[in-house]
Amino acid sequence: MDARTPGRVTLVGAGPGDPELLTLKAVRALEQADIVLVDDLVSPEVLVHAPRARVVYVGKRAGRPSTPQDRINGLLVRLARRGWRIVRLKGGDPMVFGRGGEELLALRRAGIEADVVPGITSGIAVPATLGVPVTHRGLVTGVALITGQCRDEREPDWQALVRSGLTLVVYMGLARLPRIVASLQQAGLAASHPALAIQDGTRATQRQVAAPLSALAGAVEAAGFAGPCLIVIGEVTRLAATDLSTLCIGDAA
């Protein structure tokens, strides 16, 4: 460190879990970092690329005590002002439900240089582990990535989402799954509409259940899912590699 050189912050996406899903650019940023501020969801193996950095954990896992966003923003600004090269390492992609935009704004307001190294987002990569493409020509014109963790006043417009016909990928939807399923059925999705829930995607501990929409919440509960979970709703889930059929549990109610 040279205190006379202005510091800088790089927001880096660590990908969905598999440490090999880090980009070459992320590796280079980690190698050059003085300090790494890291989320709970990042695989510890990723940190081997930052052998000379001081590692600071600022966990942000749903339902557990975590560092408030304002404090993280403040910490980034203070450390950068001391001239350090900082990597802010996040699970997935920093700009997809990762609050990367909020951190960039805080840094920009403080006059600190910042950039982004994108990461593989779980909403696309995790279904791919099962052979499920989130888009498929002739079947869907696109995919919606949405958060299941939102305040009531910011509830997604499920009616519009269903009408859009897009594949729906819900991040952090586990806690509110019964309510999400009910909203989707009220919006017109059939009880038999195919769906998929995946826990710990791309990690050695990955598990999944396929079920018709109306049975999804029960299937997920029966499987004892907890922690990071991704929900995929749409015809594309039928394209899963055949051995997934053994995981189909429950019937349309």
Next chain:
Amino acid sequence: MDARTPGRVTLVGAGPGDPELLTLKAVRALEQADIVLVDDLVSPEVLVHAPRARVVYVGKRAGRPSTPQDRINGLLVRLARRGWRIVRLKGGDPMVFGRGGEELLALRRAGIEADVVPGITSGIAVPATLGVPVTHRGLVTGVALITGQCRDEREPDWQALVRSGLTLVVYMGLARLPRIVASLQQAGLAASHPALAIQDGTRATQRQVAAPLSALAGAVEAAGFAGPCLIVIGEVTRLAATDLSTLCIGDAA
């Protein structure tokens, strides 16, 4: 190669353009490949990771002659049956408008082992180069990735997409941009709704224009955009790094 060993195919995402946005897993797949089947949109620098592989170009760029998908599928199957290790290298992510699902199905039907190494998708990474997050807490509950290249009968439901309130990211939307903009305005988006078009995202040749929706097509034409182009529509585009404001051209009609 050993002809007695069954071959296998790995669909690999090369990311949006910057060769450093390749994952470690993609590099390993390329290093081990006997043959690489590659799209036009993949940066040539990516192929340095496959020094011992035979490289076959099967271009699939909009509006140019390219290898029909059926022929690519057939070629993958034939080569795999000869026992080769094949990497099918695609721009972006194989499962996002990349026809990865179609190739996986063809391989599965032929009894050939296949897997997917996800890539960074341009719809998320390219806005990030400008400081634009596709999701932003308090502003949007998610993002829709949609294709602008579709047959008439498969036109996206623009009404539903607008009503969803999601950030809209349109891949391959350049050729039909005036029509897409008209559809969005008919669906209720204001002429002044903020939008962004980016060409050659994450490459040294990247260029962008920010404009209110009604002026976007004109601005893109004035800038002479051609080739791979990404359209981002939504309030999040206002979060772009301040120096983007100098690129704002045109007024709401």
